Amino acid sequence: MSTTSIHPRSYAPTSALPVAFLGLGVMGSPMAGHLAQAGHQVTVYNRSPAKAQSWQEEFRSGHSAVTPREAAAGAQMVFCCVGNDDDLRAVTLGDDGAFAGMQPGAIFVDHTTASAEVARELYAEAQKRGLHFIDAPVSGGQAGAVNGQLTVMCGGDQAAFERVAPVAEAFSRAFTYMGESGAGQLTKMVNQICIAGLLQGLSEAVAFGLRANLDMPKVLDVIGKGAAQSWQMDNRAQTMVVGKFDFGFAVDWMRKDLGLVLAEAKNNGARLPVTALVDQFYADVQDMGGNRWDTSSLIQRLR
Incomplete structure (x- = not known):
């Protein structure tokens, strides 16, 4: 595999730091790759060791570790992007967790889309250990990760955030x-x-236009220049x-994310x-076999 899996970009000059990255999925692998390309000393961990080995071969850089604790040892910042709350607890807590290997003052930066509850829980645990924890979920999808153009939304202590920001600029356009x-x-x-709301509206609009026998590429080109324009229209309407x-x-x-949203709404x-x-x-789309389809597949219910 070649390094073409990320798009090279100009990186802001920062001091090379020892960092770790936990979780090398479709988002984490290119994010860690941008850190390596920016000159940082990256140690990676993945639940499947083969992915960590593949990452090393691809970027010809860094080291791989067999546990989160080993990956975090000596790192000034530990970045993470895993699946859910339970996965996040698994890589942070316990004897083999990252927190056990981090040095005092080190910062854990979590890019998982998880609950606010687990973010506060791990923030409190990090504080007890003399560590810092930043919840930093991302938007921009796989393309944003590959291009180093993610939007990152951060919670935690501002002083820790300000230390992380110059490093995280390697894979983000807004941190x-x-x-x-x-x-x-x-x-x-x-x-x-x-x-969620935009995609449902767009699905209904496209389905309506198709039923009306309109030239939908032309329709979308026209209305995309007006008040109906959105990222979803620009990037998903034609494929819909x-x-x-x-x-x-x-x-x-998306269903995992919306479950988090609805649970939080019950609380607030x-x-x-x-x-x-x-x-x-x-859920209907899942019943149709669309578990791995893009979220724009909402329109399939209406065809």
Whole structure:
């Protein structure tokens, strides 16, 4: 495998630091790659050791470790991108967890889309150990990770955030402090609420246009220059017209994210009728076998 799996970019000059990256999935692998390309000394860990070995071969850089604790040993910053709350606890806590290997003052930066509750829990645990914890979920998808153009929303202590920001610029176009612990995850929830509603509206619009026998590529080109324009329209509408969904952010992942949103809404009293409805529409898509289809596959319910 060649390094073409990330798009090289110009990196802001920073001092080379020993860092770790835990989780080398479709997001984590290119994010760690950008850190290596920016000159940092990267040690990687993945639950499947073969992925860590493959990453080393691809980037001809860094080291791989057999446990999160080993990966974190000596790192000034430990970045992480895993699946869910339980996966995050598994790589941070316990004898083999990253927290056990981190030196006092080191910073754990979590890019997993997880609950605000687990972010606050791990922030408190890190504080007890003399560590820092930043919840920093991302938006931009696999393409954003590959291009080093992710939007990152951060919660935690601002002083720790300011230490991390110059390093994280290797894979982000916006790395923004949102507030105290949990604020990053809550901001990501706002992001997912917006996306769910936009995609349902876009699905209905495209399905309506097709039923009306309109030239939908032309329609989308016209309305995309007006008030209906959005990232989803620019990047997903044309593939929705032709029924192509074998890419992008999977329905299973969106349902996980919306589950976090709806659970948090129960806690804070927010009313999310459209989001709850779209979540059930995604359940319909799963029943159709679309678990790994892109989230724009909502339109399949309407064909």
